Each structure stands twice: as C-alpha cells, then as structure tokens.
Amino acid sequence: MDYLFEDRKDAGEKLFSYLKNFNLKNPIVLALPRGGVVVGAEVAQDLQAPFDVVIARKIGAPGHPEFGIGAISEDEIPVFNKEASQYFRPDEPLVKQTIDEEIEELHRRIELYRHGKDLPDLSNRTVIVVDDGLATGVTAAAAGKFLRNQKPAELILAVPVGPTQISQDVLTSYDQVICLHSLSDLRAVGLWYDKFDQTEDEEVLQILKRFH
Numbered sequence: 209m210d211y212l213f214e215d216r217k218d219a220g221e222k223l224f225s226y227l228k229n230f231n232l233k234n235p236i237v238l239a240l241p242r243g244g245v246v247v248g249a250e251v252a253q254d255l256q257a258p259f260d261v262v263i264a265r266k267i268g269a270p271g272h273p274e275f276g277i278g279a280i281s282e283d284e285i286p287v288f289n290k291e292a293s294q295y296f297r298p299d300e301p302l303v304k305q306t307i308d309e310e311i312e313e314l315h316r317r318i319e320l321y322r323h324g325k326d327l328p329d330l331s332n333r334t335v336i337v338v339d340d341g342l343a344t345g346v347t348a349a350a351a352g353k354f355l356r357n358q359k360p361a362e363l364i365l366a367v368p369v370g371p372t373q374i375s376q377d378v379l380t381s382y383d384q385v386i387c388l389h390s391l392s393d394l395r396a397v398g399l400w401y402d403k404f405d406q407t408e409d410e411e412v413l414q415i416l417k418r419f420h
Contacts, residue, residue: 212369212389215403216243216340219368220250223338226388227251227366232334234361238262238327240339240351241317242407247368248338249415259419260327261412262337263317264351265310270302277303279350280310282318282327283357287350287377320409321416330358337363340404341397342370342387345378352381369400 213219235257239248245261252259267278267286277292286307288296296303318324335355342348348365355363362383370387371394379385389400398404 211402212400213402215401216246216407217250219340219401220247220338221254223247223366223368223386223388224251224254226386227255227336232257232336234332235334235336236260236328236330237336237338238351238355240264240337240347241321242409242412243341244339245412245415246407247340249419251336251338251366252419257336258328259416261317261321261416262327262351262355263314263321264347264354265314266347267303267306267310269296270300270306273306276344276346279347280307280314281350281354282314283354284311284314285350285353287346287353289344289346289375290377321412327358330355330360332359332361334362334364335360337365337382339365339367341400342367342374342378343394343397345370345375349375349377349381352378356381369397370394 237248237252237257237259239245239261241261264281266276269275269277277296278286278288280286364384365382366386369389372390372392
C-alpha cells in the first residue's frame with residue numbers, strides 16, 4: 209500500500225502548500241485535538257498565522273463507544289448523524305449520560321489546553337479548522353456549527369485526507385471544505401499515514417506553548 213503522508217507533520221506541510229495559493233485574509237488556524245494539532249501547527253507556522261485549538265468530542269453509541277452517533281463542541285449543543293438520530297434521542301438516559309461525560313472531558317481539555325480561556329475574537333477573520341483527517345465528519349461539523357456563531361468572515365475546514373462523499377452536515381457547517389486526497393475506500397484515516405502514533409496531551413501542550 210502506498211502511503212499519502214509520512215506523518216502528521218508531513219501532512220501539515222502538504223496542506224500548507226495547497227492553502228498558500230488562497231487569498232486568506234487575516235487567517236487564524238484552529239486545530240481539533242489531539243491529532244489535528246500536529247497538522248495544524250505546521251499550517252499555522254508556515255502561514256505565519258495565530259494558532260489555537262477548538263474542542264469537539266465524539267458521542268459514542270451506548271455500549272459501542274467506538275461507533276460515533278454524534279458530537280459536541282464548546283457550545284455544548286449535540287449534533288447527531290442523520291442515520292443515528294433515527295435510533296437515538298438526546299434525552300435517552302444512556303445517551304444523556306454519554307453526552308454528560310463528553311461535556312466533562314470537553315471542559316477538561318479547554319482548561320488544560322487553553323487554561324479555561326475562551327477563543328480569541330474570530331469576527332471578520334478567516335478561520336481555518338484543521339484535523340488529521342475526516343471520517344464521518346460529525347466532530348468537524350459540531351466544531352463548525354459552534355464557530356459559525358463566532359461570526360468569522362470565512363470558515364474553512366482543511367484536512368489532508370477524507371472520503372469522496374463528505375456529509376451534508378460538514379458541507380453546510382463550513383464555507384469551504386478543502387481535502388487534499390478524497391478517497392472512495394478511506395476505511396480509516398490512519399491507514400494513509402506511514403506513522404500515525406497517538407498524539408498525547410503533553411505533545412499538544414508543547415506545541416501550543418510554541419505559539420503562545
């Protein structure tokens with residue numbers, strides 16, 4: 209199998225090589241932790257743009273946490289997959305418990321990564337949301353819907369790899385979706401990286417410290 213990227217750093221460099229051709233007015237890069245931080249840092253550094261994180265968490269199906277049925281971002285408003293919404297309701301006790309747990313983790317990450325602070329003023333800025341790849345897209349959609357309320361001039365999602373068919377929730381959450389490699393057989397994002405080790409909190413904090 210041919211890998212598309214050596215690692216997340218390589219993916220970030222290639223993503224920047226594409227983005228540098230755009231007329232990005234007053235850009236700021238926001239990464240989705242954890243893996244997206246390594247990619248986004250390369251983009252922000254090369255664009256010479258401010259860098260921070262926006263937090264969103266997947267909501268797993270009760271009993272099957274690996275199966276994402278939705279996501280939640282910093283506005284704490286759950287976004288559900290259309291397919292999942294036929295079978296799960298936010299007020300169901302097990303779903304509500306899962307949402308509450310993800311909100312708790314969301315708060316932990318805001319405190320850890322941003323010391324509890326709100327995002328900077330995004331109004332009239334080009335906001336570029338970066339992740340290391342797009343799978344179902346529900347997490348990116350939740351982040352996009354939250355950021356839309358911050359009144360950016362333009363909201364862009366930029367990922368190195370994703371599916372050919374991007375969900376409508378993602379497409380409607382952003383003004384533009386940039387995906388370097390759209391694959392009909394995506395299967396899993398990590399398959400397209402030679403090195404796809406788990407990104408730990410410590411690495412995220414070290415990267416953020418460079419920018420702050």
